[in-house]
Amino acid sequence: MTHAFRPGLDRVAAYKPGKPAPVDGAGRSFKLSSNENPFDPLPAVLRSITGALPGVVNRYPNLAAPELTQALADRFDVAPENIALGAGSVEVAGQLIHALTAPGDEVMFAWRSFEAYPILTRVAGAVPVEVPLDADARHDLAAMAGAVTERTRLIFICNPNNPTGTVVGAAQLAAFMQLVPEQVLVVIDEAYVHFDRDPGSPDGLEYFRRYPNVAVLHTFSKAYGLAGLRIGYAIARPEVTAHLRKVALPFAVSQLAQVAALASLDVEAELTERIDLIVRERERVYAALAELGLPAVRSEANFVWIATGARSEAIAAGFDLHGISVRCFPGEGVRVTIGAPEENDAVIAAAHSLLVGAA
Incomplete structure (x- = not known):
């Protein structure tokens, strides 16, 4: 039987999750x-x-998740009407695209950035506009402002950026906002904000309060460790969140996810100790990779980007031999998640071994 699939699906690339960790000769396995x-x-x-x-x-x-919605509103000093929940911030990003675009409308983002952006855009029938990162693997906000057209409806700014870990500066973002038409919604995706220690980084909530066309995305997947329960949220103007609820998948946020998120908000002080450990480990891994001569990029997230270009697949395969799975972007680089200290020790040892073997 031949089915008539929707036109354009041949241009939608399936999302590629991080692969399972291989096992090395000693029986070790680290999924990073x-x-x-x-x-x-x-x-x-x-x-x-x-x-x-x-x-x-x-x-x-x-469906309304009133306890969690109120807790988030209290946490960020906004109204409950400013909160919209979803099955992870990625699902909320999809809600935004479905709510604000019609077929042929444009959704802009840096590239390379979060892989789901072009997928969600094409699935909604909109047109992805990918603006290359600058030479420092950062958002090129000037180029993005110059790429805005009358069809632009949404602009995603992933800050810190996945997979490079870089951040935009507050002054640069403020200048960018002056150039973006008010009818274009700027979405500051702060999935990794808890790990950001750059004093020059913008606070998404501050920009939400300052500009009527800003929304902020947060998730419980990363810092809170609830990736398997799937829960994230948007902070946006009530007229935006009202439409997000219309396009949201009914019952996508489970009651267990709501309970876990509420409990996580109650123990944020204790959680901060874990986040600080991950940040210290990130700095240790970055410094070790840079000292070895690898083109590591300073990160403000819970991962490190190594801009290995044409060597990326070979580098990833080398990590595989040491029982470590990394995220490979062929021809561009590899992204290594920061794990527990012993996992990070293994990354550093493997990188040393790879470079010694290649010498």
Whole structure:
């Protein structure tokens, strides 16, 4: 039987998740390809999840998620109407595209950036506009401003950027906002904001308060360690969030995810200790890779980008031999997630071995 599929699907690339970790000769295996938090949720969060299990799995979740919505509103000093939830910030990004674009409208983002942006855009029938990063692997905001057309509806700024870990400066973003028409929504995707220690980075919430055409995306997947439960949210104007709820997948945010997110907000002080450890480990890994002569880029996320160009596939294969899976972008570079200290030790040792073997 021959099916008539929707035109344009042949241009949609399937999302490629981080591959499972291989096993080295010593039986070790380290999956550092998906930017996952190496630690389980905190004990109080786990207790909340297990305590909520009875009577939850067989029931639909509360679609409005009033407790979590209110907690987030209190946390960021916004109104509950400013919050829209989704199954991870990626699903909320999809909501934004579906709510704000019609077929043929344009969605702009830097490239390379989060791989889901072009997929979500094409699935919605919109046109992705990819603006190359600058020579320092950062958003080229001047070029992005120059690429705005009458068809531009959304601009995603991934800050820190995935996969390069770079950030835009607050002054540059402010200048950019002066050039973007008010009818274009600028989405500051802060999935990795908890790991950002650059004092010059913009605060997305500050820009949301200052500009009527800014929305901010956050997730519980990274710093909070809830990637498997799928929960994220947008902070935006009520007229935006109202439409996001219309296009959201019903019941996508499970009751367990809501409970876990609420519990995570209650233990943020303890969580900060883990985030600080990941940041220290990131700096250690970056310094070691740079000292070895690898073209590592200073990161403000929970990963390090190595701009290995044509050598990328060979470098990734070399890490495989040491039981380490990394995210390879052929012809561009490899991204190495920051894991637990022993995993990061393995990365440094493998990089040394690869370079010695290539010498």
